[in-house]
Amino acid sequence: xxxxxxxxxxxxxxxxxxxxxxxxxxxxxxxxxxxxxxxxxxxxxxxxxxxxxxxxxxxxxxxxxxxxxxxxxxxxxxxxxxxxxxxxxxxxxxxxxxxxxxxxxxxxxxxxxxxxxxxxxxxxxxxxxxxxxxxxxxxxxxxxxxxxxxxxxxxxxxxxxxxxx
Amino acid sequence: xxxxxxxxxxxxxxxxxxxxxxxxxxxxxxxxxxxxxxxxxxxxxxxxxxxxxxxxxxxxxxxxxxxxxxxxxxxxxxxxxxxxxxxxxxxxxxxxxxxxxxxxxxxxxxxxxxxxxxxxxxxxxxxxxxxxxxxxxxxxxxxxxxxxxxxxxxxxxxxxxxxxx
DNA sequence: CCGCATCCCTTGGGATACTG
DNA sequence: CAGTATCCCAAGGGATGCGG
Numbered sequence: 001x002x003x004x005x006x007x008x009x010x011x012x013x014x015x016x017x018x019x020x021x022x023x024x025x026x027x028x029x030x031x032x033x034x035x036x037x038x039x040x041x042x043x044x045x046x047x048x049x050x051x052x053x054x055x056x057x058x059x060x061x062x063x064x065x066x067x068x069x070x071x072x073x074x075x076x077x078x079x080x081x082x083x084x085x086x087x088x089x090x091x092x093x094x095x096x097x098x099x100x101x102x103x104x105x106x107x108x109x110x111x112x113x114x115x116x117x118x119x120x121x122x123x124x125x126x127x128x129x130x131x132x133x134x135x136x137x138x139x140x141x142x143x144x145x146x147x148x149x150x151x152x153x154x155x156x157x158x159x160x161x162x163x164x165x
Numbered sequence: 166x167x168x169x170x171x172x173x174x175x176x177x178x179x180x181x182x183x184x185x186x187x188x189x190x191x192x193x194x195x196x197x198x199x200x201x202x203x204x205x206x207x208x209x210x211x212x213x214x215x216x217x218x219x220x221x222x223x224x225x226x227x228x229x230x231x232x233x234x235x236x237x238x239x240x241x242x243x244x245x246x247x248x249x250x251x252x253x254x255x256x257x258x259x260x261x262x263x264x265x266x267x268x269x270x271x272x273x274x275x276x277x278x279x280x281x282x283x284x285x286x287x288x289x290x291x292x293x294x295x296x297x298x299x300x301x302x303x304x305x306x307x308x309x310x311x312x313x314x315x316x317x318x319x320x321x322x323x324x325x326x327x328x329x330x
Numbered sequence: 331c332c333g334c335a336t337c338c339c340t341t342g343g344g345a346t347a348c349t350g
Numbered sequence: 351c352a353g354t355a356t357c358c359c360a361a362g363g364g365a366t367g368c369g370g
Contacts, residue, residue, distance in 0.1 A: 034292040035213075035285050043208030045363075048200075061332060072364055077333055087298025098331040099370085108294055115287040120200050122280040127199040129273055133252025210343075226352055237344055242353060263351040264350085 041086060042116065046071055046079045051105065054089060055113045058104040088112060206251060207281065211236055211244045216270065219254060220278045223269040253277060 041047055049068050053059060059067070065076055080103060083089040088109035094100040105113065206212055214233050218224060224232075230241055245268060248254040253274035259265040270278065 034295075035288050038284070038288045038292075038295070039208055039213070043204055048204070070364095073333070074335095074365085075363060078363090085299055085302040086295050087302075093332095096331095099333095101332065108291060108298070111291070112287065115283055118280055118283050119204070122277065123200050123203045126273060126276070127203075130199075130203070130251050133273070134250055137250040137252075230352095235344095238353070239345090239355095240343060243343090258352095262350095264353090266352065 038086075041082060042112070044079065044082075046075055047083060048116065050076075050079055050083065050103075051088065051109060051113050051116070054103060054105040055110065058102050061101050061103070064103065083109070203251075206247060207277070209244065209247075211240055212248060213281065215241075215244055215248065215268075216253065216274060216278050216281070219268060219270045220275065223267050226266050226268070229268065248274070 042051075046068065049071075050064060053064065053067055061076070061080075064080075065071065065073065068076065071079075080089060080091065084091050087106055090104050090106050092102040092104070094102070207216075211233065214236075215229060218229065218232055226241070226245075229245075230236065230238065233241065236244075245254060245256065249256050252271055255269050255271050257267040257269070259267070
């Protein structure tokens with residue numbers, strides 16, 4: 001049956017929740033945290049893609065399989081089941097032969113898609129900044145490591161000179 | 166050095182991107198997809214919590230360690246390094262003894278936090294709906310399975326009766 | 331055509347112990 | 351105090367093959 005509750009720990013909050021109008025109970029990482037559950041759902045490897053594609057139009061299983069490059073049948077099935085269970089996607093089985101199954105976004109799924117778009121937009125707007133930050137960081141890290149290695153070599157050299165054979 | 170690019174496949178798009186004003190290239194799951202990278206970052210087990218806590222005020226390493234229940238030193242370090250590399254968090258080392266390291270959200274990190282809040286709000290508003298959908302689904306699934314088992318038992322019984330000893 | 335079951339490998343992440 | 355290094359386990363996810 002497999003429910004969506006993953007066992008993950010939480011956080012201690014020593015200040016009253018909501019003092020700044022923000023409920024930190026929902027940021028909790030414990031298994032009973034809704035945000036964690038939704039995030040785990042949309043953060044998995046394929047859900048986003050599926051939602052994005054279904055938002056454009058209703059699709060069949062095989063269509064999704066073809067459109068999403070690299071997904072396995074197993075994972076597409078699992079992803080769709082999860083989304084269906086959460087009420088984000090509606091699954092319609094046509095009792096024909098060969099069988100035909102249609103998937104479409106529910107109203108709930110559509111609102112989620114809208115919300116996610118905000119994140120996508122944020123990413124588009126700031127990806128350059130992030131790329132720069134990463135380049136900076138990597139450069140700095142490389143420099144520091146080189147420095148450390150140089151220092152280590154110096155120390156070793158010194159030790160060798162001090163050891164009177 | 167470990168960069169943040171995970172090797173994951175993408176998706177084939179047979180329609181022109183942006184025809185509905187939405188760039189599907191950014192929904193790509195391939196390694197060079199920015200959305201995927203950011204999502205992987207914020208979706209990991211601790212980043213969200215760290216960002217949420219740092220948004221309130223600047224914190225030291227140990228403070229975070231204590232506030233986030235269940236996190237290990239190793240994971241907290243990793244999480245902070247990732248966030249720092251992406252320019253979301255600023256790390257300040259005070260050359261005192263014992264050492265003291267402060268972490269604070271950058272401007273970029275603050276905007277991300279704002280964006281994420283939208284997702285949290287969505288979750289709060291729709292969690293009841295999701296819970297209902299799940300209960301429905303589980304009920305239905307259980308019923309279907311029971312039905313299947315009953316049918317199987319019937320078939321077996323029939324076969325037993327037809328087999329003339 | 332759609333999906334489940336099995337096997338197997340890779341990755342995320344926890345526990346513990348050690349350094350500056 | 352603030353990490354780093356090592357080990358180890360469990361979950362995620364791919365490949366393949368069977369069943370309705």
